[in-house]
Amino acid sequence: xxxxxxxxxxxxxxxxxxxxxxxxxxxxxxxxxxxxxxxxxxxxxxxxxxxxxxxxxxxxxxxxxxxxxxxxxxxxxxxxxxxxxxxxxxxxxxxxxxxxxxxxxxxxxxxxxxxxxxxxxxxxxxxxxxxxxxxxxxxxxxxxxxxxxxxxxxxxxxxxxxxxxxxxxxxxxxxxxxxxxxxxxxxxxxxxxxxxxxxxxxxxxxxxxxxxxxxxxxxxxxxxxxxxxxxxxxxxxxxxxxxxxxxxxxxxxxxxxxxxxxxxxxxxxxxxxxxxxxxxxxxxxxxxxxxxxxxxxxxxxxxxxxxxxxxxxxxxxxxxxxxxxxxxxxxxxxxxxxxxxxxxxxxxxxxxxxxxxxxxxxxxxxxxxxxxxxxxxxxxxxxxxxxxxxxxxxxxxxxxxxxxxxxxxxxx
Amino acid sequence: xxxxxxxxxxxxxxxxxxxxxxxxxxxxxxxxxxxxxxxxxxxxxxxxxxxxxxxxxxxxxxxxxxxxxxxxxxxxxxx
Numbered sequence: 001x002x003x004x005x006x007x008x009x010x011x012x013x014x015x016x017x018x019x020x021x022x023x024x025x026x027x028x029x030x031x032x033x034x035x036x037x038x039x040x041x042x043x044x045x046x047x048x049x050x051x052x053x054x055x056x057x058x059x060x061x062x063x064x065x066x067x068x069x070x071x072x073x074x075x076x077x078x079x080x081x082x083x084x085x086x087x088x089x090x091x092x093x094x095x096x097x098x099x100x101x102x103x104x105x106x107x108x109x110x111x112x113x114x115x116x117x118x119x120x121x122x123x124x125x126x127x128x129x130x131x132x133x134x135x136x137x138x139x140x141x142x143x144x145x146x147x148x149x150x151x152x153x154x155x156x157x158x159x160x161x162x163x164x165x166x167x168x169x170x171x172x173x174x175x176x177x178x179x180x181x182x183x184x185x186x187x188x189x190x191x192x193x194x195x196x197x198x199x200x201x202x203x204x205x206x207x208x209x210x211x212x213x214x215x216x217x218x219x220x221x222x223x224x225x226x227x228x229x230x231x232x233x234x235x236x237x238x239x240x241x242x243x244x245x246x247x248x249x250x251x252x253x254x255x256x257x258x259x260x261x262x263x264x265x266x267x268x269x270x271x272x273x274x275x276x277x278x279x280x281x282x283x284x285x286x287x288x289x290x291x292x293x294x295x296x297x298x299x300x301x302x303x304x305x306x307x308x309x310x311x312x313x314x315x316x317x318x319x320x321x322x323x324x325x326x327x328x329x330x331x332x333x334x335x336x337x338x339x340x341x342x343x344x345x346x347x348x349x350x351x352x353x354x355x356x357x358x359x360x361x362x363x364x365x366x367x368x369x370x371x372x373x374x375x376x377x378x379x380x381x382x383x384x385x386x387x388x389x390x391x392x393x394x395x396x397x398x399x400x401x402x403x404x405x406x407x408x409x410x411x412x
Numbered sequence: 413x414x415x416x417x418x419x420x421x422x423x424x425x426x427x428x429x430x431x432x433x434x435x436x437x438x439x440x441x442x443x444x445x446x447x448x449x450x451x452x453x454x455x456x457x458x459x460x461x462x463x464x465x466x467x468x469x470x471x472x473x474x475x476x477x478x479x480x481x482x483x484x485x486x487x488x489x490x491x
Contacts (some may be wrong), residue, residue, distance in 0.1 A: 143469070164467075164469035164471055164472075165469055165470040167470065169454070178461070178462065179461075182467045377451070
């Protein structure tokens, strides 16, 4: 055993922050070029789902995931105000103690109705839904087989649990099958997929992948965060669109995109699903969503069931923007528009940041996505369209991209 | 398959990933010496898994820092 230090001796101080030095340096170098900090934008005023004031200037929003534009829906706002009056500002408690109000049960029922499934469980964020469900259902000795481009919340759910984690190449059915085939017989298997991958806006061949997963006796979890509300005849997501939703054991989703507020959920037909409420720690050991949030979510979800016209308009926007940017000479993440995300591939981080800033000066906000969040270390300008973007706004956006792209030297 | 034969087959697989032609010994580290990033690791692990028809889970990969440790792990995984 090591001796205690003498009273007059101290060991050298180790700064736990030194591990962040490379990132601090990278950020300093980028900002030293004079570019506006792409991660420090403040929305001073929000005028509508598609327009806000940033740096004193009216800016078209093209990076909010507010796909269905529900954030300013009058019925949604009214439901939130009413819940504030009737139930107060917060629950101050866990769902399993004092944090389940009538509104939480109502929004879970709305989800069951929306997906036509037996069970729904609402979490405080989408991140926690993935974290909680994945870490809880896949335990020691089980295997999680997942796409390498999975969202951080999926990876963190894997890391928090005790299962063996086996990734495969993005959307590669054969690579997935090989891994499933090699898992020891009798082990529990969970295949984790996403409907839409948010970085490039591409979709998964869920029908084929789920068929393979089922052949090897795996359970399947699909994260439909970026498809809820507008992909599929009823807006249930890519699995519905491809006709395989009945083969999905767990659908994970969020209220922070098409639904227009915050929160996450899992829906399932598993007969024992309700036990999750007692064993899933990210559900139990955190406060539940405020009454106003669940009331807005509930109203929004019920309206999304009947939003066929908005879905059609959003798809139209996606097709027009994709074609417009492509014709202008930009390199895009997908050959054809597959979702409401259009990803514009930048040659490097420096020019990506310059382009982002040039767009902001034009009056357009998009997401700058950079490694390590991006696949293949790409720098992306990620655009997410809204059903409330007018055809006119989409044309304006194409014009802004073209001018900025020429100014920065990304297109000829 | 014994350790020596396993090592020879892994050595052949590592070649296309060893861009700087670093001399490989049991002590060679994947991150520090071969400068593998996460994408390279994924492709390299997939190549080994296919060659030996095994799974090296992320949990197991976390324990493997050097070439020697990889050869030991693959030898063991073949049973």
